[in-house]
Amino acid sequence: MELTRPTPSGIHPEQARRAEELIFEISRAGRRCTHLPGPDVPQTKKPDAKFLRDCPCELPEVSELDVVRHFTNLSRLNFSVDTNFYPLGSCTMKYNPKFTEDASRLEGFTHLHPILPQLAEGAQAAQGALELLYETERLLCEITGMDHFTLQPSAGAHGELTGVMLIAAYHRAKNRKRKYVIVPDSAHGTNPASAAIAGYEIINIPSDANGTMDMARLKEKLNEDVAAIMMTCPNTLGLFENKIDEIAALAHKVDALMYYDGANLNAILGYCRPGDLGFDVIHLNLHKTFSTPHGGGGPGSGPVGVKEKLKKFLPVSRIARNTDGTFALDYALPESIGYLAPFYGNFLVIVKAYAYILYLGREGLIRTAEHAVLNANYILAALKDYYGAACAQGCFERCMHECVLSAAALAAHGVHALDIAKYLIDGGFHPPTIYFPLIVKEALMIEPTETESKETLDRFIDVMVRAAKLARENPQALKTAPLTTPVARLDETKAARDMNCAFL
Numbered sequence: 001m002e003l004t005r006p007t008p009s010g011i012h013p014e015q016a017r018r019a020e021e022l023i024f025e026i027s028r029a030g031r032r033c034t035h036l037p038g039p040d041v042p043q044t045k046k047p048d049a050k051f052l053r054d055c056p057c058e059l060p061e062v063s064e065l066d067v068v069r070h071f072t073n074l075s076r077l078n079f080s081v082d083t084n085f086y087p088l089g090s091c092t093m094k095y096n097p098k099f100t101e102d103a104s105r106l107e108g109f110t111h112l113h114p115i116l117p118q119l120a121e122g123a124q125a126a127q128g129a130l131e132l133l134y135e136t137e138r139l140l141c142e143i144t145g146m147d148h149f150t151l152q153p154s155a156g157a158h159g160e161l162t163g164v165m166l167i168a169a170y171h172r173a174k175n176r177k178r179k180y181v182i183v184p185d186s187a188h189g190t191n192p193a194s195a196a197i198a199g200y201e202i203i204n205i206p207s208d209a210n211g212t213m214d215m216a217r218l219k220e221k222l223n224e225d226v227a228a229i230m231m232t233c234p235n236t237l238g239l240f241e242n243k244i245d246e247i248a249a250l251a252h253k254v255d256a257l258m259y260y261d262g263a264n265l266n267a268i269l270g271y272c273r274p275g276d277l278g279f280d281v282i283h284l285n286l287h288k289t290f291s292t293p294h295g296g297g298g299p300g301s302g303p304v305g306v307k308e309k310l311k312k313f314l315p316v317s318r319i320a321r322n323t324d325g326t327f328a329l330d331y332a333l334p335e336s337i338g339y340l341a342p343f344y345g346n347f348l349v350i351v352k353a354y355a356y357i358l359y360l361g362r363e364g365l366i367r368t369a370e371h372a373v374l375n376a377n378y379i380l381a382a383l384k385d386y387y388g389a390a391c392a393q394g395c396f397e398r399c400m401h402e403c404v405l406s407a408a409a410l411a412a413h414g415v416h417a418l419d420i421a422k423y424l425i426d427g428g429f430h431p432p433t434i435y436f437p438l439i440v441k442e443a444l445m446i447e448p449t450e451t452e453s454k455e456t457l458d459r460f461i462d463v464m465v466r467a468a469k470l471a472r473e474n475p476q477a478l479k480t481a482p483l484t485t486p487v488a489r490l491d492e493t494k495a496a497r498d499m500n501c502a503f504l
């Protein structure tokens with residue numbers, strides 16, 4: 001296969017060429033990775049013919065070196081947090097220390113069978129794992145100010161669905177039908193989707209001039225048909241919703257419940273607790289705030305915390321502590337909404353979160369929030385004159401863990417957020433989230449995370465400033481980016497549907 005574009009920076013052309021080959025193309029008949037010894041006992045019974053293949057299995061036939069080099073070269077074509085700054089707002093991979101990977105690979109955890117706790121002779125072997133789950137629930141309660149947690153949901157959106165189902169169970173138990181869930185337009189897009197899947201109609205409230213909940217519109221819409229108000233905090237504009245007290249009081253007056261989307265809890269860790277602010281239900285993303293790398297659909301975990309009044313509806317199974325200090329699983333919960341996921345959720349993701357929380361401790365978690373917010377504000381301050389006017393109301397002076405800038409002012413030169421994103425790739429940076437939140441024209445949503453150094457942030461700012469200047473002086477230069485990747489711009493819709501025809 002001929003390379004038609006310059007090779008990615010830092011990659012030898014030969015490596016890039018190898019990476020473009022499919023593993024099936026390097027397959028050679030009869031080549032093997034491993035050679036298993038033949039059986040040293042006589043074969044006693046032939047397998048039933050119906051279990052035998054009638055055509056050869058079309059797997060690539062390659063040597064061990066072929067496999068290792070193929071996947072290593074492929075991995076080098078990708079951006080990753082291990083190679084580059086990755087400021088993908090909202091869904092950022094935050095701090096993912098390697099030691100939590102070690103913790104989650106301990107054989108005592110990986111070799112456990114999930115059925116063990118239910119077996120009389122297995123419960124003993126599972127005590128450590130059960131204790132870890134129990135302790136993680138307690139720690140998350142302490143961090144968020146909630147009374148109980150379930151660790152079962154497998155993702156943020158799955159946690160939202162769980163939370164809204166708990167809210168529905170709460171109203172059902174009071175024999176009343178509520179029809180609506182209120183979601184501000186600055187909420188994460190999964191919020192209205194989750195509430196709709198749980199059977200509610202959505203009332204959308206636009207943000208006010210400050211980028212937060214419009215109180216007048218909320219009061220207009222809030223009544224006894226409303227089951228809950230779902231708030232993302234900080235919201236997708238990177239702003240803290242500063243009228244929560246008032247909103248919670250209004251909601252509770254009509255016994256609507258307050259839902260907190262805490263996917264990005266790293267913005268407020270140790271500074272405030274949603275449970276103290278008046279929220280009744282919360283989900284967290286362990287795969288964002290608590291150390292599990294994500295992307296590519298990898299394993300996630302979206303634990304849900306609730307106030308006491310919702311405890312009896314939590315999914316089974318629950319981890320219970322016996323009077324003798326041992327741990328067991330409790331299924332005797334007649335009002336539970338049932339199973340949300342098999343067993344106890346993504347256990348090894350929970351192991352990482354537990355290790356991470358213990359490692360950082362109270363002080364460390366507080367520092368996390370401070371650095372996340374400081375870094376985002378550093379970028380906002382440096383770039384707002386180049387990429388201002390984040391929304392109709394203008395650019396905000398301060399933000400939480402992420403800032404939302406806009407390329408709208410560059411549109412007059414024919415330059416869009418996408419062009420800035422592509423140019424950043426040539427500068428060695430992963431693009432920020434673009435065109436989200438939807439309420440911001442030409443949005444560039446930047447989340448630097450808590451662990452980046454000032455030097456890295458400064459280099460990123462330099463490239464962003466250079467891009468803004470180029471947009472005015474030589475917009476064509478932005479249109480041709482990226483020049484350093486094996487392929488340039490893809491038809492993204494086509495890329496998802498037809499991998500062979502994605503190249504423009």
Ligand SMILES: *Cc1c(COP(=O)(O)O)cnc(C)c1O
Binds near residue numbers: 158188263302
């Ligand atoms: C990422 C995110 C979600 C969804 O989490 P998934 O694990 O991707 O389902 C929800 N809300 C917010 C604010 C998020 O950033």
